[in-house]
Amino acid sequence: MRIIEAKNYDDMSKKAAEIIAAEVTLNPTCTLGLATGSTPVGTYQNLIKKYENGDLDFSQVHSVNLDEYKGLSGEHDQSYRYFMNTNFFNHVNIDKANTSVPNGLSEDAKEECAAYQALLERIGGADLQLLGIGGNGHIGFNEPSNEFKKGVHCVQLAESTIKANARFFETEEDVPKYAYTMGIGNIMNAKMILLLASGESKAQAVCDSFFGSITPQVQASILQLHPNVIVIADSDALSIAKEKGVF
Numbered sequence: 661m662r663i664i665e666a667k668n669y670d671d672m673s674k675k676a677a678e679i680i681a682a683e684v685t686l687n688p689t690c691t692l693g694l695a696t697g698s699t700p701v702g703t704y705q706n707l708i709k710k711y712e713n714g715d716l717d718f719s720q721v722h723s724v725n726l727d728e729y730k731g732l733s734g735e736h737d738q739s740y741r742y743f744m745n746t747n748f749f750n751h752v753n754i755d756k757a758n759t760s761v762p763n764g765l766s767e768d769a770k771e772e773c774a775a776y777q778a779l780l781e782r783i784g785g786a787d788l789q790l791l792g793i794g795g796n797g798h799i800g801f802n803e804p805s806n807e808f809k810k811g812v813h814c815v816q817l818a819e820s821t822i823k824a825n826a827r828f829f830e831t832e833e834d835v836p837k838y839a840y841t842m843g844i845g846n847i848m849n850a851k852m853i854l855l856l857a858s859g860e861s862k863a864q865a866v867c868d869s870f871f872g873s874i875t876p877q878v879q880a881s882i883l884q885l886h887p888n889v890i891v892i893a894d895s896d897a898l899s900i901a902k903e904k905g906v907f
């Protein structure tokens with residue numbers, strides 16, 4: 661695992677975009693595993709700039725997203741499909757037919773999980789999986805638990821996650837209580853993982869995940885076992901690891 665310190669959010673976003681751009685340049689038909697949330701927004705903006713400058717071509721790129729809220733349609737402005745369209749896909753030349761996000765409106769949760777799992781198995785793992793991290797160490801919506809779930813599953817969101825995501829909804833009650841997510845096995849299948857973390861609210865999770873023991877109570881800690889992980893964390897996100905003298 662390589663841990664790169666960025667000065668701040670902007671610096672983290674630039675560095676992350678450089679790594680994704682290198683992947684797309686070297687492997688124009690790559691599959692990118694993508695994330696939503698506040699963390700990757702700046703990275704997507706930098707990738708859009710590179711595309712507008714004529715430096716990147718997404719025409720043959722495929723993508724698979726980590727997760728989606730159960731119960732939200734792709735048109736709902738808080739759905740992750742809508743997020744991806746508005747923050748990234750609408751601004752580059754990726755073919756939307758080649759982009760996949762779980763279907764939040766599936767009638768049958770089991771069937772949706774099986775269908776997304778089958779899709780991921782067909783792909784055989786993303787070439788590069790982009791990740792953010794929750795304040796409790798979650799990746800995708802794999803919340804602290806007694807186990808690492810392998811495949812795609814429907815998960816009840818932790819109270820802390822609902823609270824953290826309430827900022828995007830009118831009221832906390834509006835935040836969906838369930839989501840579809842790739843499992844830890846799906847994430848670990850990626851050839852390369854790029855995890856981003858910015859801000860003091862992530863400092864404990866960064867310290868526990870990458871400098872502590874591997875435990876399902878801190879789901880991101882499993883990444884210590886992956887052979888090709890790059891973490892780009894800004895100084896605030898590394899502050900606790902630094903205070904403890906482990907970074």
Ligand code: F6R
Pocket residue numbers: 694695696697698699700726727791792793794795798799800801
């Ligand atoms: C998003 C996702 C989540 C977020 C995490 C951090 O697709 O899977 O694990 O990466 O909740 O969210 P932000 O970036 O909003 O702090």
